[in-house]
Amino acid sequence: xxxxxxxxxxxxxxxxxxxxxxxxxxxxxxxxxxxxxxxxxxxxxxxxxxxxxxxxxxxxxxxxxxxxxxxxxxxxxxxxxxxxxxxxxxxxxxxxxxxxxxxxxxxxxxxxxxxxxxxxxxxxxxxxxxxxxxxxxxxxxxxxxxxxxxxxxxxxxxxxxxxxxxxxxxxxxxxxxxxxxxxxxxxxxxxxxxxxxxxxxxxxxxxxxxxxxxxxxxxxxxxxxxxxxxxxxxxxxxxxxxxxxxxxxxxxxxxxxxxxxxxxxxxxxxxxxxxxxxxxxxxxxxxxxxxxxxxxxxxxxxxxxxxxxxxxxxxxxxxxxxxxxxxxxxxxxxxxxxxxxxxxxxxxxxxxxxxxxxxxxxxxxxxxxxxxxxxxxxxxxxxxxxxxxxxxxxxxxxxxxxxxxxx
Ligand code: NAI
Ligand code: MG
Numbered sequence: 167x168x169x170x171x172x173x174x175x176x177x178x179x180x181x182x183x184x185x186x187x188x189x190x191x192x193x194x195x196x197x198x199x200x201x202x203x204x205x206x207x208x209x210x211x212x213x214x215x216x217x218x219x220x221x222x223x224x225x226x227x228x229x230x231x232x233x234x235x236x237x238x239x240x241x242x243x244x245x246x247x248x249x250x251x252x253x254x255x256x257x258x259x260x261x262x263x264x265x266x267x268x269x270x271x272x273x274x275x276x277x278x279x280x281x282x283x284x285x286x287x288x289x290x291x292x293x294x295x296x297x298x299x300x301x302x303x304x305x306x307x308x309x310x311x312x313x314x315x316x317x318x319x320x321x322x323x324x325x326x327x328x329x330x331x332x333x334x335x336x337x338x339x340x341x342x343x344x345x346x347x348x349x350x351x352x353x354x355x356x357x358x359x360x361x362x363x364x365x366x367x368x369x370x371x372x373x374x375x376x377x378x379x380x381x382x383x384x385x386x387x388x389x390x391x392x393x394x395x396x397x398x399x400x401x402x403x404x405x406x407x408x409x410x411x412x413x414x415x416x417x418x419x420x421x422x423x424x425x426x427x428x429x430x431x432x433x434x435x436x437x438x439x440x441x442x443x444x445x446x447x448x449x450x451x452x453x454x455x456x457x458x459x460x461x462x463x464x465x466x467x468x469x470x471x472x473x474x475x476x477x478x479x480x481x482x483x484x485x486x487x488x489x490x491x492x493x494x495x496x497x498x499x500x501x502x503x504x505x506x507x508x509x510x511x512x513x514x515x516x517x518x519x520x521x522x523x524x525x526x527x528x529x530x531x532x533x534x535x536x537x538x539x540x541x542x543x544x545x546x547x548x549x550x551x552x553x554x555x556x557x558x559x560x561x562x563x564x565x566x567x568x569x570x571x572x573x
Pocket of ligand 1: 235236237238239240264456474475476479480489491493531537
């Protein structure tokens with residue numbers, strides 16, 4: 167029996183194209199696992215009124231490990247219109263399955279590495295004061311609190327009377343108190359101290375384990391005095407357990423500016439849910455963008471790994487597929503790390519680094535050309551060809567490992 171069982175949730179659109187590529191790489195590196203398919207995504211909203219069916223939740227509860235591709239979600243009106251007519255008016259509400267999964271299994275720690283591969287033509291470059299350009303080595307890992315904050319799901323348009331009344335007890339609500347029913351929308355930002363402690367501790371621990379120079383808490387405590395205030399407070403307290411690692415504090419708005427000014431100065435970054443979502447995409451943009459952005463959603467028991475990108479519907483029907491599988495493959499490498507297979511994970515990353523560094527095989531995004539069926543005629547590799555190139559390098563990286571071991 168294989169040691170691990172991984173629930174593979176390819177989801178919608180290009181999720182179905184990239185996830186099988188990651189399995190090819192896991193197989194090639196000798197990961198001792200079997201795979202079970204889990205239904206997830208828009209199809210299941212339309213047919214069952216639930217984008218994350220209970221049977222998938224049960225699979226995750228049993229096997230504890232998930233690889234997720236991407237899902238499609240659409241605005242409320244469109245979503246309601248696409249629901250199976252037999253289910254309409256029966257109280258079905260669309261919830262993002264990945265957000266639900268994070269909450270259901272308390273996958274509260276989201277890790278998003280944004281690490282540039284030398285030779286990637288998409289890497290950030292900067293003008294030097296004296297002329298010419300330089301390419302700073304970006305190596306940032308964002309720790310995003312994954313279950314609370316503005317994504318906690320506590321929200322209303324036309325809030326019920328009791329909520330309205332409670333809000334009216336706050337002096338700052340006065341200007342909004344007269345806004346009529348449907349004209350008032352409210353999303354609540356919740357931060358709890360235990361969850362803040364977990365994300366801060368996980369971030370510092372990572373910095374210690376992997377030798378990062380600093381940890382930054384990226385919030386907005388000067389305005390969001392209660393919620394961001396608590397995040398910053400907790401970060402300062404947890405920092406005392408890691409005296410060798412300096413804690414920096416930045417505001418999310420200023421951080422988005424500094425990120426293109428001196429990105430190489432930052433190591434591990436902690437942020438609440440929305441800010442972490444934003445800042446990790448922003449840093450990902452410096453190291454190759456969505457084709458390179460991997461992530462892990464980690465709880466006490468269950469962990470699910472996924473590329474940051476979505477289902478990219480405009481490319482989903484292309485045959486052969488053209489999108490970059492590297493973000494998905496890097497997510498699979500994070501899964502290997504999570505189960506203690508760090509050498510295998512390093513081999514995968516080394517193979518990707520070799521292919522990117524060599525620069526011979528590039529998907530359309532790496533060439534900065536429009537995606538589409540014509541991209542290949544311009545020299546772009548398709549999805550499978552990129553994986554093939556990584557697999558080929560995996561052999562030589564593996565050989566080097568063996569040679570190294572023999573000496
Ligand atoms: P998206 O990430 O799907 O695509 C945006 C653009 O990024 C694409 O059109 C493509 O140009 C590029 N791109 C994405 N992945 C790529 C890859 N692997 N290789 C090369 N280029 C890539 O975001 P978009 O268009 O905003 O959303 C499409 C759908 O995906 C929506 O329904 C959205 O709700 C959903 N979504 C799902 C996410 C998830 O499953 N975690 C995350 C983000 C969006
Ligand atoms: Mg996002």
